[in-house]
Structure formats: structure tokens, C-alpha cells
Amino acid sequence: MMADMSPQPPHPADDITQHVGYLLKRAQAALRAAMDKVLREHGLTVPQYSTLELLALHPGMSNADLARATFVTRQSGNVVLRGLQDAGLITRPTTTDHGRALPAHLTDEGHARLAEVQAAVYAVEKRMVEAIPPQRMTALLADLDRIATALERGTTQ
């Protein structure tokens, strides 16, 4: 007769490890660990690599742009950028004509270093992609996008 007063998880699974949130975390942790392992041999961190990849595709991105794209704060992005700058992989002007955003660009050495690690990183992504049935890839991408979009509402305001 008593109604169940305990909060019900959206997934009434007896096993936490089968919840979406847990699997999402596990998959992301595994990807991060695999990339870390590979990048470490080349002296790069994951955020550093991501930044190089983004700058190769979109030269001139600002620190704030990159921070948003890599899901860290501006302050953290600043540290990453300075590390890459000290390593000679990117350049940033110290001043600008218009606005405050300082556009970053890969140096020749930056392009070279990126090319060095891409093969290793793409091998990791290949392992990941080949693990899922090809006909499900589109749906998977769509679902991940939906999850992110649904959660971002109310978080970013």
C-alpha cells in the first residue's frame, strides 16, 4: 500500500555500471587514458594536442575560443597556450589592433609536431570506431549530441 518514497533513478537498474552516466564516464576515461599514454611519448598532454589540432584547422583562434572548444576555463587554456608557446609550437602576438583577442598560430615546428603524433592518435580513434557496428555510427553520434545539448541547457544558462 505504501508508495515507494525513495528517489527512483531514471534507470531502475540493479547495476550502476549499466547506467548511461557511468558508461559515458567509463568510455571517456578510457579514451583519455589511451590518448594520454600515446601523447606522453611525444611530450604532449591531451589539452595541448587538442589545441594544436584545432589551430591547424582554424588558425587564429583566441585563447577564449580554444578554452570553449576544449571544455576548460580561460585560465587553464592560458596555461596550455603558454606551454605550447614556450615549446615553440605556436605563436601569439602581444598586442592587437582591434579588440583584446590574441589570435594564435602554429609555427612550422608546431605543424611538424602535430604531424608526428597524428598517426598514433588516429590509431587510438580507429580502435574506438572499429568497436562499433558501422550502421550504428550515425545514430551514436546523434545520441551523444542530443545528450550534450540536453545537459548544456540550464548549465550554461
Place this chain on the structure above:
Amino acid sequence: MMADMSPQPPHPADDITQHVGYLLKRAQAALRAAMDKVLREHGLTVPQYSTLELLALHPGMSNADLARATFVTRQSGNVVLRGLQDAGLITRPTTTDHGRALPAHLTDEGHARLAEVQAAVYAVEKRMVEAIPPQRMTALLADLDRIATALERGTTQ
């Protein structure tokens, strides 16, 4: 005539934001941010909440057990556990009859605090679950599991 010598990403997408790895990261970042926001109001961090939830389901887990389950190092798990202990939410014996593993247990206050936050956290998970078509849920869980398993090989050895 020339073959393309540049490393080809497994996803020959012109847009990085459509890669599996990127979407995985984005979804996980959104989930983390949403949970952080909700838990902060109750004075808990995500690892602390995860630990409470795990201990509620599996009383007596050791620090090493919990660290593995929450994807952090033993050292980091130790910090989390001490925080919960200082807050009076869990108890750990200082010695044990057999072995070195120290089994952790929720206190009454720990159970109470967990109950307080569950409604809020489950609301976040509900938003996530409702974002994906129900008939795709099973496939999504299976795919995430496959991705994690594929990447864990060779990482953990």
C-alpha cells in the same frame, strides 16, 4: 597522381566537432558540469557523490575498490575518502584482522545526505535519458560499453 601522405583520421569529417571522441568528451563534460552545479549546493563533489552511491550499494568497499570504480588513482581516492570521513558521512576502521584493505561504510548521516542529493542528481540523469529515443537506449549502452572495452585493452595491459 600523388597518394595522400597525410595521416587520415578514422573519420574523414571536415568538422572535428562531429568526431566520436569530441562528442564523447562534450557529452561527458556537460554531464560533469550539470552534476557539479547540482552537487555544489549540497556541499559535495562528483567523486564524493559517486563514492557515497557506490558505498550505499556495496557496503565495505575499500579505497582501492572505490578508486577503480570512479576512475581515479588510489591516492586521489584516499583524499576523497578522508573528506567524507571528516564530514562524518562514512567510517573506516584503522586496522583490520586480515589483509590491508579497509572496508568503508556509510554512517546514518551519510545515508541521509545521499538521500538528500539523489533527487537532484536523478533529475539531471532524467534530462539526459529523455533526450534519446527509448528504442535506441539499449544500443547506445552497448556501443559505449564496446568503446570502453576496446580502448581499455592495451591501456591497462
Place this chain on the structure above:
DNA sequence: TCGTCGATGTCAAAGCTTTGACATATCGGA
């Protein structure tokens, strides 16, 4: 019996990330 191996707990140091705060620069409306 005994020694090696793996697992666990913990301390210390370094590294990365976030929170908080502040100055600067652009834009738009009063």
C-alpha cells in the same frame, strides 16, 4: 620454510584546473 609477487594504504611533490578578482576593449542603448 621462505622468498617473490601482487595488492593495498599512505606520504610527499609536482602538475593541472578551477575559483575569484581585476583591467582592458568593444558594442549598443539611453
Place this chain on the structure above:
DNA sequence: TCCGATATGTCAAAGCTTTGACATCGACGA
């Protein structure tokens, strides 16, 4: 014109996490 709102870069402090190292304990095989 001028003020407020928004965006950007940066400094400082605190917090969390990892890497590295060490001691302890049980299991297993020689």
C-alpha cells in the same frame, strides 16, 4: 556623448589529481 553589458586576457590562491616512492600484508610456488 556616456554608461552599462559583454567579452577577453591575466594574476593569485586554492583545490583536486597524478606521478613517484615506500611500507605492509597475504598468496603462491620453490
